Amino acid sequence: MENVSFTKMTAEVVTPICSGIECHKDAKKLQCPKCLNQGLHSYFCGQECFKRSWPIHKQLHIPPQAKKNEDGTYDPFPNFSYTGSLRAVYPLSPMRKIPEHIQKPDYAVTGTSPSEQLEARSFKIKRLNPQEIESMRTVCRLGREVLDAAAAAVRPGVTTDELDAIVHQACIERECYPSPLNYYHFPKSVCTSVNEIICHGIPDKRPLQDGDIVNLDVSVFHKGFHADLNETYYVGDKAKANPKLVCLVETTREALNAAIAAVKPGMLFKDIGNIIEKYAKSVKSHELSVIRTYCGHGVNQLFHCAPTIPHYAKNRCPGVMRPGMTFTIEPMLSLGSARDVSWPDDWTAATLSGDASAQFEHTLLVTEDGCEVLTARLPTSPGGPAPKK
Template sequence: MPSVCAAPNCGKETESNLKCPICLKKGVSNVFCDQSCFRTSWNTHKSIHTAEDGSDDYNPFPTFSYTGDLRPHYPLTPRRPIPKHIKLPDYAKTGKPISEIKNDRIGRIPVHTPKEIEKIRKVAKLSREILDAAGKLVKPGITTEDIDALIHKECLKRNCYPSPLNYYNFPKSVCTSVNEVICHGIPDKYVLQDGDIVNVDVSIYYLGFHSDLNETYYVGDKAKANPDVVRLVETTREALDLAIAAVKPGLAFRDLGNIIEEHATKNGLSVVKTYCGHGTGELFHCQPNVPHYAKNKAIGIAKPGMVFTIEPMLNLGSYRDIQWPDNWTATTLDGKFSAQFEHMMLVTEDGVEVLTARFDDSPGGAVPRI
């Protein structure tokens, strides 16, 4: 019976018997197509092994100059399997979103048909259900890996593919960004502490369309009692709401950054410039690009039928960011906390429809400023 190649950049079925010797010692069978797959993927694959000293938890980048208190906690668990009946995006096996790459050369902002919009609404609702399941789980003592396991399970239960999984070889089904992590945090063995904040960024693929949303959650009562943390989280939440309120036909996408930065500045916060909102639909990421800072040069005017995200990332300190050696985790340059909120929306004939809006019983939500 064929196995799936364990190389993150392969994922093909293979009849090979070439197995990782370290995994075999642990009683785990990870098969590779050939020596080439094994060698080229070693630096990524070895992250699932325990440390050489036998410890259950280690920092894979001990010489890196971290800017805050957070550290990665390896080993990572192996890539979670996807049942054969679930429809896959084009990058699920190769790691390369070919359709996205080709579309970037065109630069066209998709306008969706009524039938497509109905499907997107269904996908957006499912993604909200999945995020809410994670939000109910967030508390001191759970790991970000626990969140990933739950998200993966909730996706499969709804016949959805977790969009981050193997997107440019991202190893997990969700992004979990703790404290100074701005975005793209990789779930691992880190145990959430009372006083932390964590952003859970859920994206799913279903019925041929992607949905994308995220929220930042307070971990325990200590976080809600910290005035600076509350100011950060609630200002970010408000900035997104203010930007959404401005969306209607004729809006220049570049103007959204002015609204967000004005509110951030009034509250003593900075706006991350490296990452932006984006179109989403048949592609995980596409036009328009939606920067969150003022005086940007984004191209495009909102028209009915366009679907995109706004996802401001605000920091307590500098807006500048730095990336960990895992090539994903983006943190603040000064190690101070960062927060993010994201909704996916549809431009209507006379305004906007928030496709990923919270339900009446959604966990989390605004808290009073201190």
Template sequence: MASETAATRKCMGDDCDNDAGSLQCPTCLKLGMKESYFCSQDCFKRNWSTHKLLHKSQSNFLHNFIAPKVVSEPDPDTGLYNPFPTFPFTGPLRPVYPLSERRKVPKSIQHPDYAHDGIARSERAYGVRNKIEILDKKGQDGMRKVCRLAREVLDIAAAAIKPGVTTDYIDEIVHKACLERDSYPSPLNYFHFPKSVCTSLNEIICHGIPDQRPLVDGDILNIDVTLYHGGYHGDLNETYYVGEKAKNDPDSVRVVETARECLDEAIKLVKPGALFRNYGNVIEKHAKSRGCSVIKSYCGHGINSLFHCAPNIPHYAKNKTVGEAKEGMCFTIEPMVALGTHKDKTWPDEWTSATLDGKRTAQFEHTLLVTADGVEVLTARTPNSPGGPVPMPVVAVDGEKKEETSQ
């Protein structure tokens, strides 16, 4: 079967219908993937966060959960170790291995297509990458159900947060809660991700791998849950305070509450006809007003029967994403906000993304359904959901108590 010619091949950008030019992804070329063409450098940069997932399926997936040859010496009492002792970490957090064994999902539970070999072929099928699906009533009801279940699972995990608990234990809780709801934990083996949930601490922006590190008083922890149930995915995350020390730290509260507010402000814009590129404008404006930056490397995404699909939803201002919301679309908005630089660095596990300056970061995410006159937040908090906003701490200034501000 002949491959597409240069004159007829399409750009690989998820949100682009243009014909491709001669620009190819250099990483794809290095890995021997010869057909990754884009129409422009701007389109390539805009789609990098989703396109780079293809590289994981071509690399040695064992690197995601087996330590390299050079490791720190295991602690003689606990057997724990840092798998990347020579890596220049940007902040104080370190991975604590060994990882627990991959958790099992019974065959009786419906599996997504990547569950066996880690490759989400349905997301890369020709004609799917650029198409934004409009869900009918059945699809919308399917999304409502899976998102309700996903909220239940996140709330169960959040209720277990306390100093001394490991993120691996959080993963175990999430995994069991998914199975109890006849659901597959969507992250498990997605492009070889080794766990059932992402747990991102302190300077970790996203995609943190649950391990043996105990939570400590003063941490902030993002838990990112996605379920696959009835043929649909439901995705949400929140950042939580670990212990009272975190709630009394002005910087931690500032970055967490700013991220929460950024998501709320962006959701206010969602309705039929709203341009995808405009959400980033309000997010970055609000983040900057609180002295924070917005991470540019990762974006929101379409979600339905596919875990990640069109459209891409950037969170930064003046982006050039094309398209507008239409009734029946489902997508996520999930701003990542940092105290310092917006730039990031990925750990050698090829998943964990940290801020380049090691400063703290926070994220919140909802799955949204565009309705005839606005938006339905499918993953909305309930009155009993753990967490929620906290006020800025009161600090002593010249012997007097004063509420800390973000300015």
């Protein structure tokens, strides 16, 4: 197990730094009793900080029923009925710190967002003014740079935790806060969803394997605004040589592009799902299903807000697109059934069938005559389409 504390050196003494969430204070003698029993070292500045940090900190503990591998890793959910071949590989690395000078969203310390909870009482869809639109352009460009930095490192043998470290550092270099970090107690800076994982996969110590697909879902917060985007990438040559995976990934990519092409003022949000499901069902070589549990959403000063945008047909999503609105479209398709199941970590969503799933996402701005893809790929962006076979 890695040491869960950070220390700072002085000329005379090594002072522990508090292991609390977004706490940079000097620690006192208070230690986690569970860590003490397991021979680990974590120090906190006080009881309140310890209680606030518990939802994240407890994930560093080794369950009593877990069996350690030779390299010290273990499955934290040995009694869980996984639906596919993927397993969680713990221990998680400690929650990464953000420098104090970087502006943070309201949930960075507590794990909950009062502003989002207040906004959830209203169905009003915000329209941004020109200054706010420029702020969204800036943060979305930074989000694209962060995603590209992580995507460039995707290869067999790299762990998703290493990708998380790349995302975290890329955010700091751009004066950004990684939006997923401690968002309702999510412990990492990016979501990494491999193979049968639909979304919200937690980066861990499992190395990527030749033949995998991995979705990197990057969100960043910069000067009061969020950007949200993701792509699915092929790991190694075997993935690109797998016709089923290529069909799944490229159809998902194309379904998103088809939906984006229809975005314009006056369009109903519910029609997005009709376009995506129609495109998915047009593929005759493989049975592809649209995941219904997770949706696109508004994004601006809030990470998630109105509208909610389902990706399946015949939904009842209210609302009409107007210039100045910013939101995501992020379809998730799977090979086989659309049903899903959550892992015991309360975040990771997997296909019930154990079949692979793919996702793509962009943040969009509705303009006077169409839309602007704020998180569009750059000429230098890694990944990109593979030819269907």
